[in-house]
Amino acid sequence: MPSKLPEPEYPAGEVVRKVGTTKGYISFKGWLWRVPEAFQGERVAVRPLESDGHYGIFFGARRIADFDLRDQQDSEA
Numbered sequence: 878m879p880s881k882l883p884e885p886e887y888p889a890g891e892v893v894r895k896v897g898t899t900k901g902y903i904s905f906k907g908w909l910w911r912v913p914e915a916f917q918g919e920r921v922a923v924r925p926l927e928s929d930g931h932y933g934i935f936f937g938a939r940r941i942a943d944f945d946l947r948d949q950q951d952s953e954a
Contacts, residue, residue: 885937
């Protein structure tokens with residue numbers, strides 16, 4: 878297993894974030910979202926999924942996490 882994963886290429890216009898090196902989070906739409914520890918320091922893409930407000934976090938073509946913005950909006954009410 879390599880000590881560092883090869884950096885994936887992302888298409889122009891894609892939402893790309895760098896995962897924090899100490900805490901494993903990315904920021905998206907004003908919220909912090911947890912990313913698996915193995916991806917700390919890596920660049921990931923945030924892509925919308927099938928249902929409105931549901932997003933996936935991708936390392937290259939592989940989905941590594943997902944979140945739902947509606948969960949956060951519900952918690953503010």
